[in-house]
Amino acid sequence: MKILFLNGPNLNLLGQREPEIYGNTTLADIEGKVRERAAELKVEVDFRQSNVEGELVGWIQQAKGKFEAIVINAAAYTHTSIALRDAIAASGVPTIEIHLSNVHAREKFRHKSLIAPVCRGQITGFGQKSYILGLEAAIDVKDA
Numbered sequence: 001m002k003i004l005f006l007n008g009p010n011l012n013l014l015g016q017r018e019p020e021i022y023g024n025t026t027l028a029d030i031e032g033k034v035r036e037r038a039a040e041l042k043v044e045v046d047f048r049q050s051n052v053e054g055e056l057v058g059w060i061q062q063a064k065g066k067f068e069a070i071v072i073n074a075a076a077y078t079h080t081s082i083a084l085r086d087a088i089a090a091s092g093v094p095t096i097e098i099h100l101s102n103v104h105a106r107e108k109f110r111h112k113s114l115i116a117p118v119c120r121g122q123i124t125g126f127g128q129k130s131y132i133l134g135l136e137a138a139i140d141v142k143d144a
């Protein structure tokens with residue numbers, strides 16, 4: 001089984017800015033933890049980040065037939081991107097939405113996710129553990 005992890009804008013800055021919200025862990029650290037758990041669970045992962053909406057859309061479009069699930073932290077595009085929502089819906093690949101912070105406990109504009117209705121579920125607020133929970137959820141949706 002292959003699972004595609006997608007990370008949206010500014011997540012490349014993790015561990016360098018706003019540690020009070022996002023912690024000191026870098027995206028590379030998180031990728032390492034995801035890869036460790038994926039090895040235990042005997043699944044393959046591809047882990048990508050982009051600050052460009054169209055690049056994320058392209059990766060989602062190409063996922064069909066190559067990946068059995070997508071785990072996405074769309075970052076700020078979660079709250080703005082109809083393009084990402086349409087790409088997820090069109091791909092037919094089961095997709096799990098994840099967030100480091102609890103978006104529902106933050107500013108009102110973060111409470112709305114445009115991608116949530118086309119995702120299988122949302123994991124939000126568990127820090128880097130959200131990625132591990134996303135991985136486990138992705139394996140579960142494939143078995144469901």
Ligand code: CA2
Pocket residue numbers: 009010011013014015016017018022073074075076077078098099100101102103110
């Ligand atoms: O909590 C999450 O994972 C978010 O997806 C993170 C996004 C935010 O826009 C979402 O509402 C919730 C922000 C990612 C940017 O991360 C930064 C990390 C360090 C410094 C600046 C931004």
